[in-house]
Amino acid sequence: MSQRISFAKARGLSAVLDARPIHTDTAGDVTVCILTTQREWIPCLWALVSFYEFSQCRYPLAIYDDGSLSSSSHRAILRLFPNASIIDRRCADLVMPRALAEYPNCLRFRRGHPNAPRIVDLPLLCASPRILMLDDHILFFARPERLVQRLCDLEPGQFVFGRDANDCYACSRDQILEWFGVEVGERVNCGIMLAEISDFKYELLESWLGNSQMNCHSWAEQTLWAMYAGKKRSVFLGQEYDVTACPTIESACVLKRYPEPSRRAVYDEGIARVEGELERRGVFGR
Amino acid sequence: MYFHEIHRGLRTLRHGAKATFFHGWPYLRNRYLRTLPTDYSDGIRTPTSGSLEIHLLTCARDFQMALWSALNLTIMCGKKCPLFVHEDGTLSPKMLAVFRRYFPDARMIGAREANAASESAYAEYPCLLSLRKRLKPFWKLTDFALFCEAPRFVILDSDQLFFAAPHELLRGPSSAAHLFLRDFVSTYSVGRECTGFRLAPRVACGLGNVAREALDFERMECFLRSGMVDLERCDMWIEQTLWALECGEAGVEYLPEHYAIALGPGWKGKTAKHYIGPSRDYFFTEGVPVVEQMLRDECAGSQVLKQSEA
Numbered sequence: 027m028s029q030r031i032s033f034a035k036a037r038g039l040s041a042v043l044d045a046r047p048i049h050t051d052t053a054g055d056v057t058v059c060i061l062t063t064q065r066e067w068i069p070c071l072w073a074l075v076s077f078y079e080f081s082q083c084r085y086p087l088a089i090y091d092d093g094s095l096s097s098s099s100h101r102a103i104l105r106l107f108p109n110a111s112i113i114d115r116r117c118a119d120l121v122m123p124r125a126l127a128e129y130p131n132c133l134r135f136r137r138g139h140p141n142a143p144r145i146v147d148l149p150l151l152c153a154s155p156r157i158l159m160l161d162d163h164i165l166f167f168a169r170p171e172r173l174v175q176r177l178c179d180l181e182p183g184q185f186v187f188g189r190d191a192n193d194c195y196a197c198s199r200d201q202i203l204e205w206f207g208v209e210v211g212e213r214v215n216c217g218i219m220l221a222e223i224s225d226f227k228y229e230l231l232e233s234w235l236g237n238s239q240m241n242c243h244s245w246a247e248q249t250l251w252a253m254y255a256g257k258k259r260s261v262f263l264g265q266e267y268d269v270t271a272c273p274t275i276e277s278a279c280v281l282k283r284y285p286e287p288s289r290r291a292v293y294d295e296g297i298a299r300v301e302g303e304l305e306r307r308g309v310f311g312r
Numbered sequence: 313m314y315f316h317e318i319h320r321g322l323r324t325l326r327h328g329a330k331a332t333f334f335h336g337w338p339y340l341r342n343r344y345l346r347t348l349p350t351d352y353s354d355g356i357r358t359p360t361s362g363s364l365e366i367h368l369l370t371c372a373r374d375f376q377m378a379l380w381s382a383l384n385l386t387i388m389c390g391k392k393c394p395l396f397v398h399e400d401g402t403l404s405p406k407m408l409a410v411f412r413r414y415f416p417d418a419r420m421i422g423a424r425e426a427n428a429a430s431e432s433a434y435a436e437y438p439c440l441l442s443l444r445k446r447l448k449p450f451w452k453l454t455d456f457a458l459f460c461e462a463p464r465f466v467i468l469d470s471d472q473l474f475f476a477a478p479h480e481l482l483r484g485p486s487s488a489a490h491l492f493l494r495d496f497v498s499t500y501s502v503g504r505e506c507t508g509f510r511l512a513p514r515v516a517c518g519l520g521n522v523a524r525e526a527l528d529f530e531r532m533e534c535f536l537r538s539g540m541v542d543l544e545r546c547d548m549w550i551e552q553t554l555w556a557l558e559c560g561e562a563g564v565e566y567l568p569e570h571y572a573i574a575l576g577p578g579w580k581g582k583t584a585k586h587y588i589g590p591s592r593d594y595f596f597t598e599g600v601p602v603v604e605q606m607l608r609d610e611c612a613g614s615q616v617l618k619q620s621e622a
Contacts, residue, residue: 052581053569091576097335097597100577114576120589121575125497150496153569 039068041301043102044310048078050087050109056177056220057086057154061144062162064094070162071106076281076300079309080166081174088152090143091115118147125150129228131235141247144216145231145254148223155224156180161217163284165296167303170280172264176220185255186220188267188283189213195252196243202253206234211260214252215269217283221251230254275299335597342596349383349607355416356386358395364482364521365394365465367456371448372402377595378470379414384603385466386415387610388474389482393466394419398426398455400448419459426455433458437529439536439543449548452517453532453555460524469518471587473599475579475606480567481521488563489526492555493519493571493586500553501546509535512559514566516573517552518586526562 050058058077062070074087087107091100093115100112126132126146136142148157158177176186190213193199202210234253240246252260266280275282275295282296304310332340366385370378378397386395395415399408401423411420434441434454443450456465464484485491495516502511532554536543541550571584574591577598587595 097577104578104580108578109581110578111572112576112578114591116590117575117588121496124499151575 039072039297041297041310042068042071042075043106045075045079045106045304046309047106047108048075049084050078050107051084052086052109053153054086055154056156056158057088057152058083058158058160059088059090059144059148059152060160060162061090061092061141062095063092064096064099066162067095067099067103071103072297072300073160073162073164073166074107075304075309076166077160077164077170079304079307080169082169083174083177085158085177086154087111088113088148090118090148092140092143113147113151115143118143118151121151122147126228129232131232131241132228135231135235135241135246138241139246145247145250149221149226152223155222157219157221157223159216159219159221161283161285164217164281165284165300166281167275167299168278168280170267173218173220173267176261176263180220183222183259184261185222185251185259186261186263187211187252187255188215188218188263188269189265190215190269194245195249196240196246197249202249205237206253208253209257210249210252211255211257211262214248214255214260216248216251217269217285218263218267218281219251221255227254331593335593338597338601339593342600349380349414349604352383352414352607352611355414356383356391358386358391358393358415358417360394360417360419361461362392362394363462363464364484365396365460365462366468367396367398367452367460367465368468368470369398369400369449369452369455370403370470371400372404372407374470375403375407375410377592379411380595380600380603381468381470381472382418383414383607384474385468385472385478387607388477393482394462396421396456396459396465398451398459399423400451421455421459426451426459430454430458434529437533439533440529442543443536443546443550447548447551450551453551456522457524457527457529463525464521464523467517467520467522469586471592471595472519472584473587473595473603474584475602476583478571478583481519481571481584484521484523485563485565488559488565489523490555490559490562490564491521492516492559492564492566493573494566495573498556499549500556501550502540502553506540508538509557510560511553511556512564513556515552515556515559515564516586517555518573518588519567519571519584520555523562527558528561531561532557 060070060074087110089103089110090113103110103112122136123133132146136146144159193213199210202208231250234240234250269283284296368378368382382395395418397411397418398421408420430444440454444454452467456467466481493516495514498513500511535557570582572582574585574587574594576591577594579585579598579602
């Protein structure tokens, strides 16, 4: 069984490398951002290829390498997305300490939390006023109409999120209100997030990160985005973008997320489905 | 002193080994084995005077990068701009000969000549002179303007490569005095408490188009004397700070987004990339092969043109 899975994994995963190159824009109002690692860079490519192929958007792409990607992974990514900007963690390490010299809590958080670059680095290193942040465990199965619509008509200052199954914050919403005086939306999930980053206020992050609870929690980054947006500025995508524990892919499904406990299913069902859809569109050069 | 040299040598060796392990053959070949561009070794003819000059400061460590960078920009601007190569005194006679072979018409300015000229030219500015003595990157500020004979000059760093013709850079600013690359953040030797002086934000002095007449060394000396900067301890960012001062006072425009500061690999869609710090490895792995191919194409094109003319 396990051999079958690994074969399917190897076959399914590498298929994305045969996809036709996607020439994204080099500048624009929105940058698509994704954080990836050597372990997850091929699922990350599936997420990106499925997003760009189904949405037909060509927003600039920034891929944040956490420092573990090999040079061959870089080459493979650039073959598929020739206009993408890969941000190498080692290079970001040169810029960020200078930029955030006045924000020691942000720097400490950046050093200690694996997801910290999504909220600390990307707002500074992306030149566009807005970012569309994607997780590397998302797969799109059809055109994300509502997301595309939001990308076109987002009001200034608004943040667009998906919804989690439950509140997944570093502390409860009541505690957030009590400790920081910030009211956050319910079940905010930043796996797909459209955020306004022009004039990003690091001083807010700095004050919130002074709380030790916030520094070390695995959901700290999501909590910080929810706090930064606040309840009033948070807008949600439809139900079809929610995180679900549903074991199968429904026929009308736009996308599905595969967070850690269900990550294996991305290989068993998700990639096979996406591959079939993309094959019909002639995405693979076979 | 020897300990410092040994330590630096070991660090370089360790970095070289790590980078070779990470990037593999392309890095090893471009960084260490085939060290010079093969085409154009019979020399590129450039004018000796013009309305826009290219000024480049280099040292022994960056000699090879400087050669690529100068070749790249000279070809990209159609060999129309005079080239001035300032060396900081560390280049060996062999390295100088290589530069002369590739750029027979370039003006080579040695450290001795530069020291003598600047000491007499900046005698009234002791703070500037003391910084010049201590920090070699500071020579870009003092020497480029001093040896420039044209109304405008391009500042070119050794770790800069061009992937398309830099029209915006060569055209210069439309309304302001200077044109510079935009940094991610303002990296200066003074904090926000700078009072009485206006610093332009996010100036990156690795690439720029500067109006020589707009530079005011009196103003720079005043700034240095104001006590906001510790002249004995300040680091190399003081040079960028003074460029920002000049830009703040005389006006600055920024190069568009496709002139990028490198944060990793990826060059398509970019006109120029400035390979800073750790991204210098990518200079050799992605930049040099692309530029080499461009130079080869250009060389082949010009040979065909010569043959057809003959």
